[in-house]
Amino acid sequence: MTDIGVLDRPVTRTATSAADRKRRTGRQRRLRRWAWGLPLWLLAVLFLAPFAWMLSTSLKRNVDAYVVPMQWIPDPAQWSNYLTVLVGENSLLPAFGNSIFVAAFRVAGELITATMAGYAFARLKFRGRDKVFLIYLATAIIPSQLLLVPRFVYFQQLGLYDSLWALILPGMFTVLGTFLMRQFFVSQPAEFAEAARMDGAGEWQIFSRVYLPLATPVMAALGILAFVWSWNDYETPLVLISDPANYTLPLSLTNFTDEQGAISPGLAMAASTVSIIPVLIVFLLLQRRFIQAMTHTGIK
Amino acid sequence: MTATTVAHEVSVAKPGRQRRADVSQPKGWVGWMFIAPNLIGVVAFTLIPLISVVALSMSKWNLVSGLGGIRFVGLDNFAGVLTDPGFWNATLRTVIYAGLSVPLTVLLGLGLAMALNRDIPGRAALRVIFFLPYVVTVVAIGMIWLMLMNPSAGLVNQALRGLGLEQVPGWFASSHWGLPALIVIAIWSGVGYTATIYLSALQDAPTHLYEAAAMDGAGAWTRFRTITWPSVLPTTVFLLVTLFIGASQGFGLIALITAGGPGDATTVVSYYMYQNGFQFYRFGYAAAIGMVTFVGVLILTLLTWRAQRGRSLHD
Numbered sequence A: 001m002t003d004i005g006v007l008d009r010p011v012t013r014t015a016t017s018a019a020d021r022k023r024r025t026g027r028q029r030r031l032r033r034w035a036w037g038l039p040l041w042l043l044a045v046l047f048l049a050p051f052a053w054m055l056s057t058s059l060k061r062n063v064d065a066y067v068v069p070m071q072w073i074p075d076p077a078q079w080s081n082y083l084t085v086l087v088g089e090n091s092l093l094p095a096f097g098n099s100i101f102v103a104a105f106r107v108a109g110e111l112i113t114a115t116m117a118g119y120a121f122a123r124l125k126f127r128g129r130d131k132v133f134l135i136y137l138a139t140a141i142i143p144s145q146l147l148l149v150p151r152f153v154y155f156q157q158l159g160l161y162d163s164l165w166a167l168i169l170p171g172m173f174t175v176l177g178t179f180l181m182r183q184f185f186v187s188q189p190a191e192f193a194e195a196a197r198m199d200g201a202g203e204w205q206i207f208s209r210v211y212l213p214l215a216t217p218v219m220a221a222l223g224i225l226a227f228v229w230s231w232n233d234y235e236t237p238l239v240l241i242s243d244p245a246n247y248t249l250p251l252s253l254t255n256f257t258d259e260q261g262a263i264s265p266g267l268a269m270a271a272s273t274v275s276i277i278p279v280l281i282v283f284l285l286l287q288r289r290f291i292q293a294m295t296h297t298g299i300k
Numbered sequence B: 001m002t003a004t005t006v007a008h009e010v011s012v013a014k015p016g017r018q019r020r021a022d023v024s025q026p027k028g029w030v031g032w033m034f035i036a037p038n039l040i041g042v043v044a045f046t047l048i049p050l051i052s053v054v055a056l057s058m059s060k061w062n063l064v065s066g067l068g069g070i071r072f073v074g075l076d077n078f079a080g081v082l083t084d085p086g087f088w089n090a091t092l093r094t095v096i097y098a099g100l101s102v103p104l105t106v107l108l109g110l111g112l113a114m115a116l117n118r119d120i121p122g123r124a125a126l127r128v129i130f131f132l133p134y135v136v137t138v139v140a141i142g143m144i145w146l147m148l149m150n151p152s153a154g155l156v157n158q159a160l161r162g163l164g165l166e167q168v169p170g171w172f173a174s175s176h177w178g179l180p181a182l183i184v185i186a187i188w189s190g191v192g193y194t195a196t197i198y199l200s201a202l203q204d205a206p207t208h209l210y211e212a213a214a215m216d217g218a219g220a221w222t223r224f225r226t227i228t229w230p231s232v233l234p235t236t237v238f239l240l241v242t243l244f245i246g247a248s249q250g251f252g253l254i255a256l257i258t259a260g261g262p263g264d265a266t267t268v269v270s271y272y273m274y275q276n277g278f279q280f281y282r283f284g285y286a287a288a289i290g291m292v293t294f295v296g297v298l299i300l301t302l303l304t305w306r307a308q309r310g311r312s313l314h315d
Helices: A004-008 A018-023 A026-057 A080-087 A093-123 A129-140 A144-158 A164-172 A175-186 A191-198 A203-232 A235-240 A249-256 A265-285 A287-298 B002-013 B028-057 B076-082 B085-116 B123-135 B138-148 B155-162 B178-202 B207-215 B220-249 B252-257 B269-279 B283-308
Strands: none
Touching: A026 A265, A026 B085, A026 B123, A026 B138, A026 B178, A080 A265, A093 A129, A093 A164, A093 A175, A093 A203, A093 A249, A093 B028, A129 A175, A129 B028, A144 A164, A144 A235, A144 B028, A144 B220, A144 B269, A144 B283, A164 A203, A164 A235, A164 B028, A175 A203, A175 B028, A191 A203, A203 A265, A203 A287, A203 B028, A235 A249, A235 B252, A235 B269, A249 A265, A249 B138, A265 A287, A265 B123, A265 B138, A287 B123, A287 B178, B028 B283, B076 B283, B085 B123, B085 B178, B085 B220, B085 B269, B085 B283, B123 B178, B138 B178, B138 B252, B178 B220, B178 B252, B207 B220, B220 B269, B220 B283, B252 B269, B269 B283
């Protein structure tokens, strides 16, 4: 679980014996590397083209967005697009603030509650534990979209409809986060707790002083996942938020387009770029841990 | 720092002492205290909505009449859904959309992962690039592709014309090309994810079997069929199941790009549910659609799981 280098292990799987490999000269080897590398890099360029197009269009005047043939380097570069989306009529800044507010509570809440619950499910024995865990298991496969209709009705009754708390609360208490943390704590030795108990440590001390420090890499991974999910969620606010003052970033992006995508290509792409930046920074800085969390929430 | 020191001292202190049965576990209520914060929230915001979706699906209710106007109608909504041509048309479109996009995303992801698992220049960077669309919000992705696929001046059709194609697709403006366009976007944004999951499975694949197979002179296809494929089969099943559930439930991209159109050409079943609930305010009916779809997907999941049982290398 904590072996974050697992994806970077050098490849040993090529079907060549050691003797065979020795015979091969450096030049042949390089050629072989590029024989696979070149098509993959071409594919990667194709893959990145939509994002390159986004960046390019974000610096164009609306009249230039659809000029044929396409100009990759905008001339003149319309830097004012960014100023407009940040401080103009449909400024992104309030939505930016809302997104940060929602993400902060969701990440903190999920980390605290999932870590405690995951620890208890893994390391403590108590009556009814396995029954509760079975209910958690059954809930885990329920897609969030199935819950949108009842959550809408429910939050309406609670007076939380059209409030940021309607986005925050379900995200603070998650079954998936609890699973991820439980999987980690299950792999930790029980001897730590037994020894600490004999030394007279309380249960909270054993959790917070002994096991919690060991869990920080997994908590970091869960935190990143929770942040990205929260930041990108579109369907939940689409259904539960109506006042533009409560828009999160994905909703506020739609201010710059309509069903035909006709309103303003330059502004829409500048706004998209701005909204992607935070998640891109988090992802690029912590991508190993992120990918590790992805693979571990999925299988194993 | 101090905390890790405690852990260290504690583990060192252990061997010298006698183990007593009554200290090996705390009192029962302690565990409940630890799960309480999460459990209360899960009950309040997931379990209660989950139970009410069942209740809602058996009632007729709209927003205007308030909670007092809720009427129990038994299985009427389900009968209505199952005899609703709109529902079955939407289901057919979902089957086409998910049935093409999911297997393609999974298979292309496996191919990509096998290529990325080789010794190639810039592997780490390549993995990040292919994964990138997965961390971008569906709204940005939708807006980018909507403009890229603009029928007259979009970059995609410019490229197709450049390749000599005279009849270029109308994409979202055409009732024939709307679904294929959504499938293209789904593959582009999902293949990096499936490749990433496969990569970690491939690195657990049994190296000694490949060496043995190579010594026996087995060709690339034989090695793939007899070693790689069985060893990644559990991953394949996992990806198929989770992606099918995702593809049958998600409606964000469609709500954003096509609103189900033109006409109802891209109204898949999840969007049909969204329309009934949040545009026509037929909450009971929408809840019934959600439940019927979910049960359908669940049955498919079980069948998939049964079909692969016993064929994996790790079983």
